[in-house]
Amino acid sequence: MNAPDEIIRREIAERGVLSFARFMELALYCPNSGYYEMKKDSPGRRGDFYTSVSAGELFGQLLAFQFAGWLGEVNSLNLQPLGAAKRSEDGATLNLIEAGAHDGQLARDILTWLQSARPKLFGQIEYCIVEPSARRREWQNETLKNFAPRVHWFADLENMSRVTRHSSLCGIIFSNELLDAMPVHRFGWDAAKKLWFEWGVALEGEKFVWAKIQTPDAKPRTPDPALGDVLPDGYTIETCPAAENWWREAATILERGKLMAIDYGLINDELFSPGRMRGTLRAYFRHHATDDLLANVGEQDLTAHVNFSAIQSVGEACGLKTEAFSTQVQFLTKIVEKIFKNPELFGEWGAKQTRQFQTLTHPEHLGRAFRVLTQSR
Numbered sequence: 001m002n003a004p005d006e007i008i009r010r011e012i013a014e015r016g017v018l019s020f021a022r023f024m025e026l027a028l029y030c031p032n033s034g035y036y037e038m039k040k041d042s043p044g045r046r047g048d049f050y051t052s053v054s055a056g057e058l059f060g061q062l063l064a065f066q067f068a069g070w071l072g073e074v075n076s077l078n079l080q081p082l083g084a085a086k087r088s089e090d091g092a093t094l095n096l097i098e099a100g101a102h103d104g105q106l107a108r109d110i111l112t113w114l115q116s117a118r119p120k121l122f123g124q125i126e127y128c129i130v131e132p133s134a135r136r137r138e139w140q141n142e143t144l145k146n147f148a149p150r151v152h153w154f155a156d157l158e159n160m161s162r163v164t165r166h167s168s169l170c171g172i173i174f175s176n177e178l179l180d181a182m183p184v185h186r187f188g189w190d191a192a193k194k195l196w197f198e199w200g201v202a203l204e205g206e207k208f209v210w211a212k213i214q215t216p217d218a219k220p221r222t223p224d225p226a227l228g229d230v231l232p233d234g235y236t237i238e239t240c241p242a243a244e245n246w247w248r249e250a251a252t253i254l255e256r257g258k259l260m261a262i263d264y265g266l267i268n269d270e271l272f273s274p275g276r277m278r279g280t281l282r283a284y285f286r287h288h289a290t291d292d293l294l295a296n297v298g299e300q301d302l303t304a305h306v307n308f309s310a311i312q313s314v315g316e317a318c319g320l321k322t323e324a325f326s327t328q329v330q331f332l333t334k335i336v337e338k339i340f341k342n343p344e345l346f347g348e349w350g351a352k353q354t355r356q357f358q359t360l361t362h363p364e365h366l367g368r369a370f371r372v373l374t375q376s377r
């Protein structure tokens with residue numbers, strides 16, 4: 001088994017300065033030894049970061065309540081909802097597709113709620129998990145063993161289309177903290193030359209160090225060309241073609257339904273702001289943000305804010321309609337307003353649910369930094 005830092009060293013020796021995106025890809029996803037292969041407990045109190053799922057089962061239950069409503073809409077369009085075992089002639093299916101399911105906890109919270117609160121719908125849906133890591137698929141399988149016949153796993157969206165022999169799908173494709181875990185390119189602004197250069201990774205002795213790639217393959221788009229006159233030297237920004245490509249692929253296979261991402265992220269105007277001189281790329285090691293992005297390779301999480309303007313444009317270019325873009329507080333509060341109007345449709349709401357809701361919506365915690373983009377076809 002090769003540790004990610006060994007592979008990175010070898011690639012630098014063979015090719016020279018490596019893009020940060022490649023460094024991040026290997027550090028996080030190197031088969032059997034990358035961060036996401038080794039850290040089963042990463043989200044949650046014991047790990048390096050805390051997600052909405054670690055706040056308790058309410059997050060999954062609220063999503064399930066919302067999904068049940070959306071799936072009802074798709075259903076009423078005369079598309080036959082069918083499970084894997086019985087597909088219609090024209091190949092239409094009704095699916096709940098979660099991408100990047102970590103240890104399967106969110107899927108378990110969603111399916112548990114649907115099973116008890118919407119048994120009829122539960123009997124109709126097919127839950128698909130798109131997860132590239134074979135090891136993670138095993139963990140998810142273990143968590144979801146009680147739902148075995150309802151859940152299907154795919155390594156990527158293309159594999160899902162191929163295996164199910166459906167080039168298009170009806171239902172909901174969603175993710176929580178997927179796009180922020182995709183490899184980013186890192187750029188710096190050269191104010192004298194009025195040019196972006198890319199930050200890559202080189203070796204100095206045994207240590208990984210930052211090195212400039214003067215002629216990057218792709219550069220960031222500055223939303224307003226006049227910004228080039230005022231951007232300070234060294235202004236740093238990330239781009240994530242992997243996230244944009246993923247969204248494009250998901251949008252393309254979605255025949256009818258919703259595509260939704262929950263993630264911490266920003267829009268263009270917020271990305272270019274004096275307070276973000278150093279960009280949004282962060283490393284988390286044992287629950288603490290660390291400055292050294294190139295240290296602890298494979299041991300620390302690397303993540304950057306999602307550029308939601310870019311993601312939204314990609315979806316719209318694929319013909320999707322943007323239904324809503326809001327903070328997690330706004331998104332979850334709307335769901336809870338619906339629940340409070342018809343409490344019998346949700347189930348128990350007591351002190352525990354209120355506590356979890358406060359954690360999920362606290363502006364200084366998960367509430368404001370997290371955004372929700374929903375697009376539809």
Ligand SMILES: C[S@@+](CC[C@H](N)C(=O)[O-])C[C@H]1O[C@@H](n2cnc3c(N)ncnc32)[C@H](O)[C@@H]1O
Pocket residue numbers: 036043051052053054099100101102103106130131132133136156175176177178181182246
């Ligand atoms: C930060 S974790 C997600 C956290 C989890 N959704 C939750 O709510 O607790 C990122 C997940 O995305 C997966 N992943 C990475 N790239 C992916 C891709 N291209 N498609 C689907 N999943 C991916 C990782 O293996 C990991 O399971």
